[in-house]
Amino acid sequence: MRSKLVVGNWKMHGGTVQNRDLLNAVIAGTEGMNGTSLAVCVPYPYLSQAQSILQATHVRWGAQNVSQYDKGAYTGEVSAAMLMDFGCRYVIVGHSERRALYGEDSHTVALKFRAAQSVGLTPVLCVGETLDQREAAITEQVVAEQLDAIIELVGIDALAKSVLAYEPVWAIGTGKTATPEQAQEVHAFIRGRIAANNSEVATGLQILYGGSAKANNAAELFAMPDIDGGLIGGASLVADEFIAICDAAKN
Ligand code: 13P
Secondary structure, eight states: OOOEEEEEEOOSOOOHHHHHHHHHHHHHHTTTOTTEEEEEEOOGGGHHHHHHHHTTSSEEEEESOOOSSSSSSOTTOOOHHHHHHTTOOEEEESOHHHHHHSOOOHHHHHHHHHHHHHTTOEEEEEEOOOHHHHHTTOHHHHHHHHHHHHHHHHOGGGGGGOEEEEOOGGGTTTSOOOOHHHHHHHHHHHHHHHHTTOHHHHHHOEEEEOSSOOTTTHHHHHTSTTOOEEEESGGGGSHHHHHHHHHHTOO
């Protein structure tokens, strides 16, 4: 039985005062949630703050991006080893905002995935289709291509030490959540594709759903057999919403 995981993706939001209040509220509001893991992926400048507030608690933390290189003349980049220095457990790779706005292709995402794992970070790999792609009925093809680029570079076994997130681009920040059935269909496709290579890896892999997940739709999403939790954007910035989503993930 896979356990549930809820990860907050703060994106480019926050400030030291509001972070402190939010994190303290989340810690207090999620205490004793046995069986469910939670984490927040914060902007780089707040990793130190997240570490100091969260280190003795049940809430883990991570980053939203990482360099594919391990060190060198890469102005503005942050390496996986640096994230480990701040106690990160997770790093998001391949978020659709980075693919669309910063030109990250699937090969670059695969290099980032590998860089994260090389130091012991758990990559949270995002895949998902745009609205045009869904309407053209190529969702599975798109997701398969995104997934295969990773498998080609790191091999199927490496997926065992990662988390996947299915994030339909049309559902991100739009208030338009995928229905539980729509999400389940793609989650099952992803798990099936991995199972074709290695059924043990497929069975153990946590596949999160992301895209306008909120307190009022989380429980029905998390009830689907292949949805193992959520990657939460906007709702992770509101303590009560995020706590309610974590509550909905309780096994
Ligand atoms: P929203 O929950 O704001 O739609 O964002 C989802 C997301 O992109 C999480 O990574």
